[in-house]
Amino acid sequence: MRGQDDRQAYDRGTSLFSPDGRLYQVEYAREAVKRGGASVGVRAVDGVVLAAERRIRSSLLEPRSIEKLHKIDDHNGVASAGHVADARQLVEEARQTAQVEQLRYEEPITPEQLTVEVSEHIQEYTQAGHTRPFGAALLVGGYVDGKPQLFETDPSGTPYEWQATAIGGSSDEMETTLEAEYDPEMGIDAAYSLAVSVLTDEEDPDPENVAVAIIDEDGYRTLEQDEIESVL
Amino acid sequence: MRGQDDRQAYDRGTSLFSPDGRLYQVEYAREAVKRGGASVGVRAVDGVVLAAERRIRSSLLEPRSIEKLHKIDDHNGVASAGHVADARQLVEEARQTAQVEQLRYEEPITPEQLTVEVSEHIQEYTQAGHTRPFGAALLVGGYVDGKPQLFETDPSGTPYEWQATAIGGSSDEMETTLEAEYDPEMGIDAAYSLAVSVLTDEEDPDPENVAVAIIDEDGYRTLEQDEIESVL
Amino acid sequence: MRGQDDRQAYDRGTSLFSPDGRLYQVEYAREAVKRGGASVGVRAVDGVVLAAERRIRSSLLEPRSIEKLHKIDDHNGVASAGHVADARQLVEEARQTAQVEQLRYEEPITPEQLTVEVSEHIQEYTQAGHTRPFGAALLVGGYVDGKPQLFETDPSGTPYEWQATAIGGSSDEMETTLEAEYDPEMGIDAAYSLAVSVLTDEEDPDPENVAVAIIDEDGYRTLEQDEIESVL
Amino acid sequence: MRGQDDRQAYDRGTSLFSPDGRLYQVEYAREAVKRGGASVGVRAVDGVVLAAERRIRSSLLEPRSIEKLHKIDDHNGVASAGHVADARQLVEEARQTAQVEQLRYEEPITPEQLTVEVSEHIQEYTQAGHTRPFGAALLVGGYVDGKPQLFETDPSGTPYEWQATAIGGSSDEMETTLEAEYDPEMGIDAAYSLAVSVLTDEEDPDPENVAVAIIDEDGYRTLEQDEIESVL
Amino acid sequence: MRGQDDRQAYDRGTSLFSPDGRLYQVEYAREAVKRGGASVGVRAVDGVVLAAERRIRSSLLEPRSIEKLHKIDDHNGVASAGHVADARQLVEEARQTAQVEQLRYEEPITPEQLTVEVSEHIQEYTQAGHTRPFGAALLVGGYVDGKPQLFETDPSGTPYEWQATAIGGSSDEMETTLEAEYDPEMGIDAAYSLAVSVLTDEEDPDPENVAVAIIDEDGYRTLEQDEIESVL
């Protein structure tokens, strides 16, 4: 049985496997994702809802500036969790990827292709020397060619497609709730209610503490505070 | 006799041989392959079957997105095992290799050439400093010039040609079964039954837990869930 | 529970996460920010006030030369805290960013875009090998398109938007005061009084020990000593 | 006298000599050569025979794919021993070298020149930092300008010319037999019998376990299984 | 409380902050500055005086060659302290900077701009890996556009503007004297007397042990030995 001392021998560089085939730095980067607030994504038949927890540490902080929801292009959005500065780099990478694709093929990138390309970028940071993995995970929601889709990418650079999922702190509990309550036939309104209720999980949640974006046939848009309030 | 302490002296860098001529990082990468689900390949007289275990951790996860079967071009497919993000990079490498070859020679790449070129790519990551080996193995199945072929490449970058084989977790047991039951004269249907039964190895296997692709004179195609069910 | 010895294993390189997902070098860089004097920013309805503590170690030192207020362009200014040489590099980076933006789009960069681009630059120094994070934080105040805005960026490379905030030594206490006394309807004069009083926090403060800049519709300007005196 | 502890101080990098002038990493790479199956080369008056042991770990493995005999061009072939993936890189290097030479001088490369150029490539990996030596040795057999020649190159990058020799596991014993039984006047048939008998060294050897190539005035060709059988 | 052992963990690389936010290598480079002789700068209303201690270790050494006063261009001069070879590189850097500026804008660089650019160069050596900080400090004196100015830059790359200051060994004591005796209204002759007396600080100083340069409206010039003698 291996103790802590053995583990320490293999977790100092991204270029090393442990004897049992694990990449400790990638696992630690996953811990960085767990340290931040959660984000939730729910796919409806007519769109995708992304919602993100807000942890406002001061009344003087503009909530908008710590939001973890990002428009990528007219048809795709991202909700992030984990190390904020790392997540922002990935969002920037996603935007450039979407723009290049749009210019090259004259049609919008699908959320799947977007997730796959960002994931490859992330993987390279887990294999190259002289760097560290990204300590962030992303939910990518998109609505392209009449098809709503929800993807996740994690610090190893693996893409997953979900009906609904959560990333970040407490995401395990949230996933359990989502599994219990998700209905594949739900419309965007029900999806939106589900996402917000999973994220807030309180008797009397404060609309200030949550941010919501919807991506549907009208494209990407964020919800105003009063729209959120009406759900809570 | 060498104990654990001695081994630790040589397993921290890909650029080092141990005194008995071993490359520990490559061996640990092989452990990473064993940590994931298994994939099986069976060559029939008229095509190749690739099948992959699915480990679905949530009912909300789209099974398709964690599939380990990948179309490379019209005539070649890959089944992977091990660290998913690493495997995806190799699949991307394979696709580009196939595309370049097609453009240069105006005919499809053979599965052998495809495997050889990807293997060289893998080997370079076992010899260069400042990186780590790929923690993934691939089965490459192809049908080019009327000839079905099945290849494997492993984390050392060594290509092998097989009649039938398995990679990933429990692959040793599966290989034993394949050796006992493989018939070089079997057609694609028998090969398909063999692949699925080896992979599921249960009284009453769930078709949800397996994905299957066939490469034959009609090219690469994946099987629908009900087609798989009809075998089980 | 982890002791000091464990921590030391993960804080020597910027490329490493600790097992609990922290980046120690970034946290130490935040300590470097705390070691210097404080800077305060307050957003008024008609402009932004930046104020910086002056720690004059000798009567022969020209106060102007250790000032932590920097004009970026006609519409944006920066107040810095932390390792002075690092801060100056970031200010230079900000100036070049503003200039490039102006040339490319023929309109001034907004304080938000300026902060985002400098933050990305900072983040890269937390992820690349062979370097260290910047030991400095910046407040970015700007007035573009009739809109006053105040941003912060820290050693992790995360941008925040504030109504009012403080960085550097004793900034925690200052933030508490700001939260208590800030009024979102305040004009530039009230903002200016608040910034200076928070920064000096003495019965009889010396105008020599504080520097102030105002960014409003007339652009960026620093205040003369007697103007400051009139507030104290 | 130096013990194991001293040795460990000098065997971690290819860029280091030990105090007694040895390159331990190169010596460990030689151990990697010994770990694999053996290959034998015998020069006859009218050609060269290359033969390689086959260690077939499964009845489903296509023996051809693990063969250690490689055609380089019409007039030169290689038999390898050691780390398979490393050997394949060297074979690829040899092929490119032969092709470039052919294109430049419009005549085939000699086995000597081929060996010298591959050896220089190998040496560079023993001197440069951030890499490791190749864990493979090659026998190069060629027939150019009516002259049969047999060369060896080892992990240090030293070329040797032989009348007959063996590389890989058990090669020491095989060399003793070759010294006893080699006749410089032997024709290709006798050379072929010698090579196979040295390699199999059993009462009743299985033709499946050996692969043979002949390079003579007709160029490079491998032998069919039944041709091998006729010798045994 | 941290002991010496802890410190040693963070002072081996320029790329590391200590847990309390310090850059030990930069602090050690400051020690290198203290190891050499002192230099003094005094700004008068009509010019700047730079004076440097001479530690002549042999009567055969040409004093001129170990002088720490360097003409940068017609309007700027530098007095250095610390590791001599490092200081010379910075002086060379300053000369090139001044020349480029002159060519580009067809007017002389100001001492402020000169100091800022050299400081940025110094800072980069405190942040990049694979190098060390410069173990030298500079005083930059200039007279451009009728304005005399005196600047300092230190091993961290921070620029300061002074009325009068000292760098190098015993500079702390010298600064105390300067603070006591400096008069902002003093002319170049008084400044010159002050600089030399601070530097020599002896009953009967030897003019051989001090070098003096004056930068005023006539440009940069060094003083002859007898001119210095007349002051002492």
Next chain:
Amino acid sequence: MRGQDDRQAYDRGTSLFSPDGRLYQVEYAREAVKRGGASVGVRAVDGVVLAAERRIRSSLLEPRSIEKLHKIDDHNGVASAGHVADARQLVEEARQTAQVEQLRYEEPITPEQLTVEVSEHIQEYTQAGHTRPFGAALLVGGYVDGKPQLFETDPSGTPYEWQATAIGGSSDEMETTLEAEYDPEMGIDAAYSLAVSVLTDEEDPDPENVAVAIIDEDGYRTLEQDEIESVL
């Protein structure tokens, strides 16, 4: 007094001096030279003789292929000692140097210039990081412009000119004999006898164990076995 432990602190990198100013890796590379067979050079009034010991480990090895005598161009030859693969790289470097010189100046390179340029190449490998010194020494004999000359270069990259000398194993004893028996007036035949007798140093030496080259006004040529025999 320093013990073995201290030495070990400074002999792991080519970039380090020991506290007493030694370069241990270069000294260890000299040990590598001593590990191989010896080579001898003798300058006569009308030419230069190079002779090299042959250590034939097998009767099947072609002696020619392990020879340490190399023609560089028509007027210069080299005898090597030490790590064979390293020596071959230096010989290749020498050949390219000679060829470039010939092309540029349309006259043959002198043995002195050849030695100087190869020595500079060797020195660079003792100073650069990420590499190791060459574990080989060369004797360079040439006859250009009617002048016979003999040079040596060693692992530090220092060139020496000799009347006669030896490198490699037992070279110290051989040098003693050469000092006793060398006659500056000797002709090529006497030089040849001296070289061979010093190298073989046996009652009844075997001409198989020595290789000889002569460089004189007729250029570079190696001696046939029977020519050597006639001396012994």
Next chain:
Amino acid sequence: MRGQDDRQAYDRGTSLFSPDGRLYQVEYAREAVKRGGASVGVRAVDGVVLAAERRIRSSLLEPRSIEKLHKIDDHNGVASAGHVADARQLVEEARQTAQVEQLRYEEPITPEQLTVEVSEHIQEYTQAGHTRPFGAALLVGGYVDGKPQLFETDPSGTPYEWQATAIGGSSDEMETTLEAEYDPEMGIDAAYSLAVSVLTDEEDPDPENVAVAIIDEDGYRTLEQDEIESVL
């Protein structure tokens, strides 16, 4: 007080200052200079004398080839001390510097400029990572524009101008003698006698053990053995 253990913590890399501001690798390189023979330079009113100790380890060694006197161009010469191969690289650097200067300005480089440029080259090797300092010192003597000058550069890359000085083993004692006996009015003959007597320092010195070069209005020339004898 710091012991040996502390020092060892800071002397392994050229990129590190010790806590008291020292560069140990540079100090160790100075030890390398002390390990070799000495060189002496004396400036006369009409020229410069360079003299170097010869340590001839064998009667067969051509003394000329180990000489430490090097002509740089018609007007400048160098005497070296320390690690021979390092010194030769610096001499080569000096020659190229002189040649470039000559081509660019069509007049000979002065010994001062030559020393300054070589010193900058040396300094860079004390600051960059992945290399080591040069273990050599140079005396540069020149006679340009009717002015004889003597300079020294050391392993830190610091240039000094001297009337007379010594470098290498026993140079401290020699400097003491030079200080006692040097006369600034001495002519080239007296300078020459002084240099040789300081260097040999024996009752009955052997002219074989010293080499002398003179640089005066006739340019650079070395002295014949009998010319040296006439002094002794």
